[in-house]
Amino acid sequence: MIEWSPDLIQTIARRRCVIVIGAGVSKNSINDNGKRPDTWEEFLRQCSQEINDKACIEDLLQKKDYLTACDVIKKKLTKDVFIDKVQLEYQRAGYKSADIHSHIYNLDAPIIISPNFDQIYDNYASQTSAGTVIIKDHTSQDTANYLLGGDTRLIIKSHGSANNPEQLIFTRRDYAEARTKYVLFYEILKSLALTHTFLFLGCGTDDPDIRMLFEDIQFAHGRLPFHYMTLPSGEVHCDVLDIAKESMRIRFIEYSAEDGHKELTDSLEDLVIKVEQYRTDELRDSLKW
Structure with a gap:
């Protein structure tokens, strides 16, 4: 204690x-599906899964440069796709x-x-x-x-x-x-x-x-x-x-x-x-x- x-x-x-x-x-x-909210790093890694050329992103995440990694991810996914992912993870997931x-x-x-x-x-x-x-x-x-x-x-x-x-x-x-x-x-x-x-x-x-x-x-x-x-x-x-x-x-x-x-x-x-x-x-x- x-x-x-x-x-x-x-x-x-x-x-x-x-x-x-x-x-x-x-x-x-936790929500009804047993999921907990992603941390900043977890969310960025999840987003990067849909990007083919992600060597730069992986390098930035390894260095914990999350701000720049997020910039790159947002640009590659497009703003609309990125925003939808943010809302799906942090607003519509139903965490209690x-x-x-x-x-x-x-x-x-x-x-x-x-x-x-x-x-x-x-x-x-x-x-x-x-x-x-x-x-x-x-x-x-x-x-x-x-x-x-x-x-x-x-x-x-x-x-x-x-x-x-x-x-x-x-x-x-x-x-x-x-x-x-x-x-x-x-x-x-x-x-x-x-x-x-x-x-x-x-x-x-x-x-x-x-x-x-x-x-x-x-x-x-x-x-x-x-x-x-x-x-x-x-x-x-x-x-x-x-x-x-x-x-x-x-x-x-x-x-x-x-x-x-x-x-x-x-x-x-x-x-x-x-x-x-x-x-x-x-x-x-x-x-x-």
Whole structure:
């Protein structure tokens, strides 16, 4: 079981934590056919099966240059075919929510950021909250209106959703275009990283947005509070983690990936209990939110 930092528990309890849920969270879901959502790499490899001349794609995937590989695949398949595959995999597959989604929801974080194209957590949160959750993406012009606190729950789809495939951030070109067209959105992310603690769940250290955002902030602003990221033990070499820790100010929380990452799900359930205890024992009596 993960030993959660008291500082993190306190920050979540005070609703000063932004939770980022990546593909690893969606992997807990399953549909009626027993299928789980593809990761970025799995989806690109599946798409490449329909391409005859794919030596370049295989080389890019081997180097984990997923952005460029996606550009090449999209061009070879054509935009319409690629979009249909995105929607078939991430919108029409009928994935159901899992226990991990309820634990994340029960942490009562004011802001959830999801780079996932699927809507698994979005649908769960909307249904559980009777439709009161606000969902915005990188193209939204009024996201800042929902950052003022209170009881608002905001979900930010940082790469877009499969139900609006024309606006997905998936390729290297998409990333470059988004940073130019949606400057305000990236300023909002930067502001959140300066004022909130981020907890990354099911994310990787190689996400382009994560690396650029936190490296920019670290070198521009110097000493800042640490953020947190859960990772399966041994997934990333310790030397790489040391560099990421210094350049991105992220503390890594390792756990066992055995039995379908069960330790992470169980630990999040334990975190919910600890956060609720803090809110009851500390905040209610002192009223110091």
